[in-house]
Ligand SMILES: *[C@@H]1O[C@H](CO)[C@@H](O)[C@H](O)[C@H]1NC(C)=O
């Protein structure tokens with residue numbers, strides 16, 4: 001179970017004004033959830049497959065007017081049957097987006113995305129792997145919040161809302177929109193495509209480090225984003 005799925009409902013404040021649009025230009029800008037700690041363009045270093053760890057969890061998107069996107073995610077997933085086994089995931093990807101005529105949003109990655117997974121309870125507790133998933137969002141809505149300004153709500157393919165995104169900048173903050181690292185070949189998703197663990201310069205988190213970090217996030221309060 002993802003903790004955020006409960007919280008996003010609580011976080012989705014009643015909007016003052018609302019527009020639903022299939023106009024791609026409304027997406028242009030830099031967006032981030034919650035306290036705005038997870039920001040595209042500064043989240044990942046694709047060349048050496050490392051992340052610049054944000055202070056708090058969240059999700060960030062950027063969309064350009066020429067059809068490019070970048071996404072950044074830092075989230076914790078809990079496991080109801082094993083409450084101590086909270087998994088931390090950092091994800092980065094970029095590529096081209098399409099607003100479909102039916103109002104859905106599709107993200108087509110360039111193939112150089114990657115993710116880091118930390119699972120204190122797994123045999124392999126910390127690894128980095130390619131992340132090259134085409135993502136479909138069922139629809140999106142744009143709100144004009146009187147105090148926070150533009151707010152973007154994305155809904156996953158199954159209708160699950162993503163934490164509300166606030167506009168940090170009206171322009172896209174993104175890394176260069178080309179392949180930023182060599183990905184040797186098309187990976188077979190049926191086989192584990194793990195890359196060299198802790199050997200590629202990635203910072204290594206010990207399981208206890210993950211737990212204490214998670215603990216401090218809890219201490220900040222559950223209103224902190226768990227997307
Ligand atoms: C939770 O942990 C159990 C036991 O390790 C595992 O079988 C199950 O797939 C996990 N669930 C999720 C959602 O990760």
Ligand SMILES: *[C@@H]1O[C@H](CO)[C@@H](O)[C@H](O)[C@H]1NC(C)=O
Nearest residue numbers: 100101102103104106136138
């Ligand atoms: C909208 O169009 C996209 C792209 O063609 C498709 O993948 C998606 O299933 C469609 N959504 C609905 C609700 O029909």
Ligand SMILES: *[C@@H]1O[C@H](CO)[C@@H](O)[C@H](O)[C@H]1NC(C)=O
Nearest residue numbers: 110111132134183185186187
């Ligand atoms: C990434 O995914 C796309 C779409 O499935 C595919 O065309 C492309 O070959 C993939 N790239 C890599 C490097 O696996």
Ligand SMILES: *[C@@H]1O[C@H](CO)[C@@H](O)[C@H](O)[C@H]1NC(C)=O
Nearest residue numbers: 045047048050200201202203
């Ligand atoms: C990875 O690349 C970034 C950006 O160039 C750099 O700041 C960082 O020190 C590098 N990290 C490692 C472990 O090489």
